Amino acid sequence: MPSNRLHLAVVVSQLFQENAYIAHLEGRSDCLVFDPGLDSPSILDKLSELTLEPVAILNTHGHADHIAGNAALKEAFPNAPLVIGANDASKLTNPVENLSRSHGVDLISPDADQLVNEGDVFTDAGFELEVYDTPGHSIGHVIFVFKAESPWVVFGGDVLFQGSIGRTDFPDGSFEQLANSIRSKLYTLPDDTIVLPGHGPMTTIGFEKQHNPFIPGD
Numbered sequence: 001m002p003s004n005r006l007h008l009a010v011v012v013s014q015l016f017q018e019n020a021y022i023a024h025l026e027g028r029s030d031c032l033v034f035d036p037g038l039d040s041p042s043i044l045d046k047l048s049e050l051t052l053e054p055v056a057i058l059n060t061h062g063h064a065d066h067i068a069g070n071a072a073l074k075e076a077f078p079n080a081p082l083v084i085g086a087n088d089a090s091k092l093t094n095p096v097e098n099l100s101r102s103h104g105v106d107l108i109s110p111d112a113d114q115l116v117n118e119g120d121v122f123t124d125a126g127f128e129l130e131v132y133d134t135p136g137h138s139i140g141h142v143i144f145v146f147k148a149e150s151p152w153v154v155f156g157g158d159v160l161f162q163g164s165i166g167r168t169d170f171p172d173g174s175f176e177q178l179a180n181s182i183r184s185k186l187y188t189l190p191d192d193t194i195v196l197p198g199h200g201p202m203t204t205i206g207f208e209k210q211h212n213p214f215i216p217g218d
Contacts, residue, residue: 006025023125023127031052033056060085062109084140088140088142092108143155145189153193
C-alpha cells in the first residue's frame with residue numbers, strides 16, 4: 001500500500017498483462033479508474049465488491065490494452081468523464097492508431113470528455129494529480145503524479161517498468177523521447193517515489209535509477 005490514505009486495487013487483464021488501477025482515499029466511496037483494460041467485467045466486479053463509484057476514467061495513453069475497458073466503464077458510469085492527454089485523444093476512436101487493428105480487432109473507445117496537458121492539475125475524488133507529458137512510448141503519453149503525501153505516487157502507464165521501459169517501436173514511438181521523458185520527468189522525482197506501471201509490479205524511482213539497464217540514472 002503506497003500510503004495510509006491512498007487505497008489501491010489492481011485488476012490485471014490476462015491478455016497483455018495490463019494493470020488497471022482503482023484508486024480511492026480513506027473514508028471516501030468515490031474513486032478514479034486508471035487505464036481500464038480488456039478485462040472490464042473484473043474491473044466492474046471489483047468496483048462492486050469495494051462499493052466504489054468512479055468519478056473519472058483516466059487513460060495514460062491511447063493504446064488498445066489501456067483503453068479497452070473505457071466503453072464498459074462509461075456505460076456503467078456515464079457521468080464519469082473520460083480523460084486523456086491531448087496528443088493521444090485521436091487514438092481512442094482510431095483502431096489503426098490504437099494498434100487494435102494490427103491484432104485483428106477494431107477497438108473503438110468513446111471520445112474523451114477532457115483533455116490534459118503538461119502542467120495541468122486534475123482534481124476529483126479528493127485527489128490532486130499533476131500531469132506530466134511523457135512522450136516516447138506514445139506521442140501523447142501522460143503520467144499522473146500524486147504528491148499530497150509521502151511517498152509520492154506516479155500512475156505511470158508504459159513509460160518506466162521495474163527493470164525495463166515502454167516499447168518505442170510503434171509508429172509514433174521514439175527511444176530518444178522516452179529516455180528524455182524518464183530522465184527529465186521521472187528521475188527528477190524523489191527516490192522513494194512509487195511508480196505504478198501499466199505492466200508488471202510497482203517500483204521506485206531510486207531503484208530504477210540504480211538498476212534499470214535501459215535508462216540508468218546519472
